[in-house]
Amino acid sequence: MLHNMLLLFDTETICNPACQMQSSKSNKTKQNVMFLKTHKTGSSTLQNILIRYAYKNDRFVGLPQLGHIFGMYSGSSFTPSMMFPLPESTNMNMLLHHMVFDYTEVSSVLPPDSVFITILREPATQFESAFHYYKHKNAAFGRVNDKHGMKEYLSNPSRYYKGPKDGQFWGFGKNNVFFDLGFNSLSDDNEYVSESISIIEKQFDLVLIAEYFDISLLLLKDLLGWKMEDIVYLSLNAREKDTVGRLTSEDIELIYQWNKADVAVYKHFNKTIWHRVKQYGRSRMRKDLEMFQTLKRNVTSFCIEPHIRDRKESTENKFKMFNPRGVKIAQYKLNDQAIHNKTCQELVYPEYTWYQMLLDKEYPMRLDLFSRLTSSFI
Secondary structure, three states, X not given: OHHHHHHOOOOOOOOOHHHHHHHOOOOOOXXXXXXXXXXXXXXXXXXXXXXXXHHHOOOOEEOEOEOOEOOHHHOOEOOHHHEOOOOOOOOOOEEOOEOEOOXXXXXXXXXXXXXXXXXXXXXXXXXXXXXXXXXXOOHHHHOOOOOOHHHHHHHOHHHXXXXXXXXOOHHHHOOHHHHHOOOOOOOOOHHHHHHHHHHHHHHOOEEEEHHHHHHHHHHHHHHHOOOHHHHOOOOOOOEXXXXXXXXXXXHHHHHXXXXXXXXXXXXXXXXXXXXXXXXXXXXXXXXXXXXXXXXHHHHHHHHEOOOOEOHHHOOOHHHOOOOOOOOOEOEOOEOHHHOOOHHHHHHHXXXXXXXXXXXXXXXXXXXXXXXXXXXXXO
16 A cells, blocks of 8 residues: 555655545635744744645745745834735735734735634744744844853843844844734733734634644644645754753743743643644544554655755755754755655755745746845845
């Protein structure tokens, strides 16, 4: 059965028969999606899933004019003017890139039946990841001595953090997921944060949780009426494990004190996701989770070499994950039998490769305008 599945790996039949049977029970397919891509939450992996679906099913993805962001590093909320103008007689189907969220503006460019989703990660590990990833981009982080950087920053954040005065990337210094969601990340007011959570609940159809990624994906698959093969993935843009710092209880407490809004949002939606699991059916979830993880293992063993590679060992630029200064990002190398396999290639394409592919597909007559874009990725 596995042999047959792999022979058909470039077709729609990458699931085994049980997986196909399960997929056929799904609700009517929904293909208009807004994904708020939050930072250092597993969002690149989820974005890859959504872009693969869009590319395969000819869904039109709205694209930022400057690289892979909608102006957010300056703190500007999303507006339609940040996108490339739509070609004539074209309807928007998806928005899948980083932005400072503005529900009204986003809704104005998407079909009324669009499904809104985002993803959250436990705030201590999320902040630790963001601090090291953006150490040389964020002015507040950069003011700290390298040797004891994060702990020093958190022990006296007002000494280093200047809010919007820090210029580009200032939003990462405090409550950066709350910032991504479009709220005032400088506020620790309990009533304001509580009201904001209520707004998020109304605006988003599903909030995925990174620590329960596979469970969240199965809930997403059910919500969209997609097939199990549509949500298979390889983790992308993750740091090599030996470079991830171990957080002490003191570190966690300091992070939680400084990022109260992010903590409140995460705790709320980490509870609500289990209500969705109950509605899905716990026994059904266990069965589907086992099936999905078997599919992932089969795909992984077919597509990639078992050892993650250093970026220098990757020979093709289209497969290379971006490495920020001082950070090692895990890289994949395709197995020999998978080198020319379209599905395997798409599983490991980084964001900038997908961005260029979408540009080529959606604006084939205007490629001369886009040659400068690759250099704008960070």
